[in-house]
Amino acid sequence: MKKIEMDITGVLSRTIGEHGIEEKDLYDTSMRLDDFKKKVYKSPYPFMDFGLLKSHIGEIKKIADSVKRFKIKNLVILGIGGSSLGTETIFHALLHPFHNLDTKNREGKPRYFILDNIDPHKINKVLEIVEKDRDKTLLIVISKSGETPETMSQFMLFKEVLRSTKNYTERIVVITDSKKGMLREIVKKEGYPSLSVPEGIGGRFSVLTPVGLFPSSVMGIDIEEMLRGAEDMYGYIKKTPYRKNMAVILAAILYLMDIQGKKMHVMMPYCERLSAFSDWFRQLEAESLGKAGNGPTPIKSIGVTDQHSQLQLYIDGPKDKCITFLYHGGEKRGIPDSIPYITDLEYLAGKDMKDLFYAEFLGTRRSLIEARTPSLTITVHEINEYTLGAMFFLYEMVIALMGHIYNINAFDQPGVELGKIYTKAVMGKKGLEKQKKTIEKDLTTKKHLIGF
């Protein structure tokens, strides 16, 4: 039986008319993408190098094992963007939905706090929590460049709290570039256990490196199985003819939708556990393809919840969107007939919640088809390490292939550098006095300010 299936019926013009994709266009574009694919497989990107990815497993497991002796109560992960979104996605998919709530839910594993922001209000609260158990706190500090100001400033704060405890250097694990950057320098000087982000793998493609795998390993997640799923997907994409190849067809659809004016790519999981996968995809697509005045906008949406928030717009608004449903059937829960005297509830009473969930998905998809809004469905038959690894790799390949057809570098992010310079200027970094003045001018010009 298939583990992941894609149904593209709802995106074809034969189903929805002019807003859909002509099959000729789909297969022409897929053929072009298939050529890119063959080239890419001949000289693979680092994120596709499973020898490289697997070479880190030993060290990851060694460190994860060695920290067990501390009976960690709090796992604090400092990282932002690609340094945290993969872990967030994995934890959300595979841990108990109320993991932090009580010890039974987390089965002896630590509570976790992923700090992907620097609002002092929340940071202060996490510091309060950690201060109580500072000798039972494991800190993972992740920054590929080793320079990220958000992560470095968090690190300075948390180091200060931990340093009063015994062996604190063994409870700080650093994941950064193997040679360059401040964090690597700090590791050398202070002797923290550390792991490397393999060269040539940027943040948003790093979930299958120590960046995503080390925190997962600490939580007892089977990281080898995750890599196995990813590698099997690698093999499937390599060998499957383009008309049956999910990566090639999906890349062709997302590209064609964009150039046909469906510039918003909504990802709408009908599966709580996959809801964070949309956040991960959102970075992957936006940061890889949003360049040179082009690039679709990825949007997170949640089924069934957003039927009561966004569906009106998807159905009745402009035809500028393409919806990808991620569907997973999940488990059963019988709906008891506890209000038997209301006959209008007959269609629910005695049925199963799982079937209602499925019916809502089917009803939504059908109503999009009738509204001529393009959609496709990816069904993930089981949620586990293997399928999650496969889904990560599938989308990484999709975006890498799309980079080729847009003729852009999918692996850089030049647009964000300017903001970083201004931030440092405001913070008083030397040599940036001119930029600081520009911001000061922004703040003193108050002509267009109104208030309550």
Add this chain to the structure above:
Amino acid sequence: MKKIEMDITGVLSRTIGEHGIEEKDLYDTSMRLDDFKKKVYKSPYPFMDFGLLKSHIGEIKKIADSVKRFKIKNLVILGIGGSSLGTETIFHALLHPFHNLDTKNREGKPRYFILDNIDPHKINKVLEIVEKDRDKTLLIVISKSGETPETMSQFMLFKEVLRSTKNYTERIVVITDSKKGMLREIVKKEGYPSLSVPEGIGGRFSVLTPVGLFPSSVMGIDIEEMLRGAEDMYGYIKKTPYRKNMAVILAAILYLMDIQGKKMHVMMPYCERLSAFSDWFRQLEAESLGKAGNGPTPIKSIGVTDQHSQLQLYIDGPKDKCITFLYHGGEKRGIPDSIPYITDLEYLAGKDMKDLFYAEFLGTRRSLIEARTPSLTITVHEINEYTLGAMFFLYEMVIALMGHIYNINAFDQPGVELGKIYTKAVMGKKGLEKQKKTIEKDLTTKKHLIGF
């Protein structure tokens, strides 16, 4: 001192050129909207009727007081869309960010679980949690129509769990239409305490009715102060000339941006506590304005987090977006100089996290200006009941005014009815056999299915 301020510099063509708004257009449109505003104040919509809103306070507080005697440990809220987003926003803004984590954080208040979805995986876990303390669980069931299948099926499940306990009918509070619908019928038959959703106030405009105020009251939030903030905003919008009127100017900007091709309205709070406000706004704008082939698409984004995910696209991608920053300065947290030997960290060491947070915001805003991407900033100087109430009312008025200029009914959602019918058809509701066949055909036609 002002409590809420709006800086529109970054959206004007004098700042960013052709992608911005000409001041003449802005003030012409604002004048038109001001005329609508005057008409609306002459015959106000129900959501603007503060006499009506305040008339529920007594009953809300009476029931919230009376459930105190049960020493509630778990507060479970069943509701979806407008029935939950307001409460989620209020709790997120005003309760401890790790409220459910331990008793100290929640200061004697119950843990809360807002069930705005029906994925059985998560529902089963919440049921497990509730089963342990079923006699200390308060259930709030919210559906304006009293017919929402998601909420009704959840209700049947939770009622079954609670009914084995003493006085369980006093620990189920129903909020629904005062006369119509199944839920009202059930209240009459089974005798639950209940509150009404005032007539003419739809889900997405209902946060200041019992829908948002009763759960808040149970959590000890000052709901009168929230209404006071909203009513003061009502007065401010009424009396302030259009050139200085935040509601009128904001409605004009969002409308003009949409018709100038900036069809994506990103709301990007630099404030953890306001991050759920974007979810609330997202429903309000999408469901109110997404009609007749028109309507902007609201998008949630988080500062600083999404600088490392979406900013590349906002800067370097297509000019199809307008960004609204919500900024709140928050509290202080000194960054200790705990890594003194790295001189490149001088710009952070000894500074404050609050200032870094602000610098990141300023740097991002400046980089958008230089990229000619339109943005505006709303600064909320304090986060409390009063300003939150004011912000809710501000945006409700903005959307109501926009409805006028689009010449659509901002208060219905006709597009979602079809999906609901199909859902019921799949579940076997009588009279919908034809629709059921359509879905069965969807499921048996497998021509465009590929898999891994």
